[in-house]
Amino acid sequence: MTRKTRIKKEELEKEILELIRENPKGLTIKEIADALNICRNTAAKYLSSLARSGEIEERGLGPSKLYYPSKRVQVKGFIDFIKRYGIIMVDSKYNIVDLNSTAANLMGLRSKKDYIGTSVKNYPPFLKNSELCEALNRAVYGEEIAIRDFRDAESFEDIMYYDFTFIPCVYESGEKGAIVIMENITDLRKMEEERKRFLEEREILYDELKQRVKDNLQLIVSMLNLQLRSSKSKNVADELKTALNRIKSIAILHERIYSEESPLEIDIGDYIRSILKSLYLSYEKDPNKIVFSVDSNNIKIDMRKAIPSGIIITELVSNSLKHAFPKDEEGKIWVTIKKIGNICVMEIGDNGSGLPKDVNLQKPTTLGLTIVKTLVEQLNGVINVERRDGTVYKIEFPL
DSSP: OOHHHHHHHHHHHHHHHHHHHTOTTOBOHHHHHHHHTOOHHHHHHHHHHHHHHTSEEEESSGGGOEEEEOOSOOHHHHGGGOOSSEEEEEETTOBEEEEOHHHHHHTTOSOGGGTTTSBGGGSTTTTTOHHHHHHHHHHHTTOOEEEEEEEEOSSSSSOEEEEEEEEEEEOTTSOEEEEEEEEEOHHHHHHHHHHHHHHHHHHHHHHHHHHHHHHHHHHHHHHHHHHHHHOOOHHHHHHHHHHHHHHHHHHHHHHHHHHSSSTTEEEHHHHHHHHHHHHHHHTTOOTTTEEEEEEOTTOEEEHHHHHHHHHHHHHHHHHIIIIISGGGOOEEEEEEEEEETTEEEEEEEEOSSOOOTTOOTTSOOSHHHHHHHHHHHHTTOEEEEEOSSSEEEEEEEEO
C-alpha cells in the first residue's frame, strides 16, 4: 500500500466514523455509500474493518443491517486514561504494541510513539533483568505472574520499588502476547521503612526508659533502706517504712507493666497480690496468722488508674497491718474488685479491732489517709467506710 493510498484509506475511515457518530440511530450501507458518494462494496469493506476493530457496532442482517457508534472503549485508547498504573502491551516477540504515558514515564521513555514496535526488553526495568524477562516469557505462553515489592537498583540513580502483574492475552489477529501492569510503590516503601525505623527507635527509647525508671526506683528504695537501718527513732523508722512501701508499690507496677502483653492494661489481681506480699515482708507479719485474700475476677484496668489504685491499697492495707491486729493477733485482710458496668468497685477490709470513731475520711488528719482521699478524687471516685466486725473501705470509680 502506497503512502497516498494509506492516507486516502485513513481519511475515508475517518469520514465514515464521523458520519455514523452524527447519526446515533444508525445508518445502512446504502445510506453511508450515498452520503459519501462511494460504491456499496467499498462502504461494506470499510464498515466491516471498523466493526472488527470495535470502533463501530453492527446490528441486523443483510440489507437491513445498521451501523451505530461503538459504546465500547478501545483498549489502546483506554489505557491512557489509567494514570496510577503503567500498562504495557507486548506481542509474542516481546515488541511493544502499546503503552500508556505512566508506563513510558516509569521506563524513562521520552515519547511512547518512538518505542512502539521495539522490544520491551531493551528498556528499564526489563533491561538485563532475568526475573522480569522470565515472567514476561511465561505470560506470553499463558501463565499469569505476579511479582511484588520488586527492587530495581540498576536502572536509575535512586532505588525504585515496583509491583508487577503479567497477564496473557490474544490479539485480534490470533497472535499471543502479554499485558504488563506495573505500579511504582517507591514512596509507599519509603514510608514503611521510615515507620519501621521510627518504631525501632521508639522501642530502643522505651527499653532505655524502662531501665532508667527501674534503676531510679531501686536507687530510692536502697537509700530509704539505708536510712531505715541507721534510724534510732521508732517514729522516724515507721515513717521511712511507710514511704518505702509507697515506692515499692510503684516499682511493682512498673515490673507488671513491662511483663504484660499489652502495657496499657494490667491484671489488677496479680498486681495487688504482689503488693500484699511486699507489705507482709516489710511489716514482718506471718501470713499464716494474718491471712490475706484477693478476689479480682481477672479484671484488667488501665495503667493510669492502676498506679493510684495500687497506692490506695498500699495505704489501707498498711494501716490494717500496723493497727488492726495488736499483740500479734490472728485475723484476715481481703481485697475484692468487681466491675459493674463501667464502674470499678474495690473493697479493702479486715476483721481487726476497727477504725477509731474520730477518724473522718473527708477530713483526714494523717498523711496516709490524706493520700487516699486525694487519689480517690484523682480517679473521679468516691470512698466510704463501714465499721462492722473490723473495718471495710469501699471505693468506686469509673474505668
